[in-house]
Amino acid sequence: xxxxxxxxxDPTPDLFPTAVRILEAAxxxxxxxxxxxxxxxxxxxxxxENQASIRYHFRNKAGVVTALVDxxxxxxxxxxxxxxxxxxxxxxxxxxLLHLHRExxxxxxxxxxxxELIPAVVRSEELRQHFRKMMxxxxxxxxxxxxxxxxxxxxxxxxxxxxxxxxxxDGVGLQVQADPDLDISAAFELxxxxxxxxxxxLTALTAADA
Numbered sequence: 629x630x631x632x633x634x635x636x637x638d639p640t641p642d643l644f645p646t647a648v649r650i651l652e653a654a655x656x657x658x659x660x661x662x663x664x665x666x667x668x669x670x671x672x673x674x675x676x677e678n679q680a681s682i683r684y685h686f687r688n689k690a691g692v693v694t695a696l697v698d699x700x701x702x703x704x705x706x707x708x709x710x711x712x713x714x715x716x717x718x719x720x721x722x723x724x725l726l727h728l729h730r731e732x733x734x735x736x737x738x739x740x741x742x743x744e745l746i747p748a749v750v751r752s753e754e755l756r757q758h759f760r761k762m763m764x765x766x767x768x769x770x771x772x773x774x775x776x777x778x779x780x781x782x783x784x785x786x787x788x789x790x791x792x793x794x795x796x797x798d799g800v801g802l803q804v805q806a807d808p809d810l811d812i813s814a815a816f817e818l819x820x821x822x823x824x825x826x827x828x829x830l831t832a833l834t835a836a837d838a
Contacts, residue, residue, distance in 0.1 A: 629713065629772045631706050635761040638702045639695045647685035650675045651699060654692055659737045663744040666692070693748055694755060700741050701762055704732065708769060717778045722823060725773040729797035730816050736808060739801040766794050774823070776831050785834070789826060 640648050653675035658666050668679040671692070675682075686692045708728055715721040733739065749755045768783065770790035775782035796819060804810050 629709055629769060631709050633765070633768075634702060634705050634709075635765050636698045636702055636705075636758070638706075639698050643695075644685065646677065646681060650677055650682055650685060651692075651695055653677075654696055655699070655741060658696065658741050658744055663748055690752065690755070693745065693752075694758065696741070697745055697749060697755065697759065697762075700738060700745070704738065705762075705765070705769070712769075712773045718776055719824065719827075722774045722827060723820065725770060725793070726816065726820055726823065729793065729800075730812065733797065733801040733804050733812065736805065739805055743802060743805060763794070767791055770794060774827065776827060785830060789823070793823075 640651065643651065650671060654666060654671045657670050657674050661670070666689070668682050668689070671682055672679045682692070686695060708725075711728060712721055712724055715724045749759045767787060767790040770793045771783045771786040774786050774789060774793070800812055800815065804812065
């Protein structure tokens, strides 16, 4: 799994410095005040720019939201690839994946932006298709990280488990948003036990069918 496989890219390298300032200001507004407060007026005030400058660089609010989605998700995706690639395939990498999901659940600002953006994403056909490709990639990433070996044939077998890992990680993150002091240690220990048990059973069945 390589960063080149990610179906989106970090928008900032292709943006002018003013556009980068606007995008960073939009992130702050989104994290602090929520999606409803993400207006040209609030972004311009936060960035110290005028609204015409936002329209010039992003055209409309949909353009700002697309850049936000790509920026928020891309940086997390690269972190996952880099950390998981440094671990050998097998149990160690599977455990590293669950640890990353646990750490991400505690990233309150990133998760807050992510969940604030979701309603806007699902209401837009263009953004929804954009987001769907990213979720497909995340499931592929999790299947790759959970695989007992580097054999690509494991990917299809592990898709159901990968779907669940993404869903559980998002669900836990949402609950931590509601209660930052929530202790998720026992839940993740149980999740780890279930994943290890499932992988062990799947490996045994695969060996028996060989």
